[in-house]
Amino acid sequence: MRALSAGDVLRLWDECRDTSPEARALVLAAAADDGTVSVPPAERPIGRVTALLLRLRNALAGPRMAATVGCPGCHGTVEFQATTEALLALEDKIVDAPPPLLHGGYAVDWRCPSYEDLRTMAERPEADDPVRGALLLLERCLLNVRHEESAVADGAVALPAELREALSEAMASADPLADLLVDLRCPDCEHAFTADFDMAAFVWAEVESRGRRLLMEVDALARAYGWSETDVLALSEPRREHYVRIVTGESP
Numbered sequence: 110m111r112a113l114s115a116g117d118v119l120r121l122w123d124e125c126r127d128t129s130p131e132a133r134a135l136v137l138a139a140a141a142d143d144g145t146v147s148v149p150p151a152e153r154p155i156g157r158v159t160a161l162l163l164r165l166r167n168a169l170a171g172p173r174m175a176a177t178v179g180c181p182g183c184h185g186t187v188e189f190q191a192t193t194e195a196l197l198a199l200e201d202k203i204v205d206a207p208p209p210l211l212h213g214g215y216a217v218d219w220r221c222p223s224y225e226d227l228r229t230m231a232e233r234p235e236a237d238d239p240v241r242g243a244l245l246l247l248e249r250c251l252l253n254v255r256h257e258e259s260a261v262a263d264g265a266v267a268l269p270a271e272l273r274e275a276l277s278e279a280m281a282s283a284d285p286l287a288d289l290l291v292d293l294r295c296p297d298c299e300h301a302f303t304a305d306f307d308m309a310a311f312v313w314a315e316v317e318s319r320g321r322r323l324l325m326e327v328d329a330l331a332r333a334y335g336w337s338e339t340d341v342l343a344l345s346e347p348r349r350e351h352y353v354r355i356v357t358g359e360s361p
């Protein structure tokens with residue numbers, strides 16, 4: 110995708126700041142969507158949205174990402190690095206229309222979870238319980254269940270635990286970008302743990318900090334020169350920053 114203009118960043122900041130995490134991820138992803146797929150991002154496998162977020166991050170700040178997570182052992186901060194390119198390589202492994210899962214006399218047609226599912230789940234308080242939440246999500250993703258050729262209509266809860274586990278595994282392998290799990294070792298206490306990297310939160314933190322900085326720059330230049338927001342945002346980044354340094358006395 111093309112590089113984002115200052116106006117694009119500020120528009121995204123404005124659209125995203127008061128929304129739920131799920132709605133925010135979709136607004137950010139839409140900014141990177143080229144419109145060639147007819148299925149809306151909210152209905153695609155979650156990893157397709159993650160891939161759009163990776164493209165947006167690339168356009169915003171390049172491929173190298175450095176993030177920090179809290180160590181569950183010593184509560185210190187552990188840094189890790191990733192590149193958008195390495196993660197985007199996993200996009201080819203996403204299966205949009207997975208084959209039926211055959212297991213112990215069952216034949217299950219299913220699909221990968223989507224952001225639409227996450228949005229619906231966020232509105233259901235009973236989904237806060239991890240076990241109940243996982244079952245509700247599985248339920249939404251079952252399209253058709255047959256056992257020994259007869260239809261099973263009792264939903265996910267009626268399925269054997271082994272089959273539910275096999276379905277969860279099939280979903281994870283059909284969408285490797287749905288959960289970005291990173292294996293880490295804390296340099297201070299040596300504790301080894303797996304962190305779930307939240308790409309949407311990571312990109313939003315960057316858009317938010319850039320949006321705030323742009324507002325400060327517009328404010329400073331509007332006060333100093335009487336320029337409008339549109340005038341300031343139309344300046345190239347180096348020119349805008351240079352004017353700001355002049356106005357704040359940091360540059361002669």
Ligand SMILES: [Zn+2]
Pocket residue numbers: 180181182183184185295296297298299300
């Ligand atoms: Zn530690």
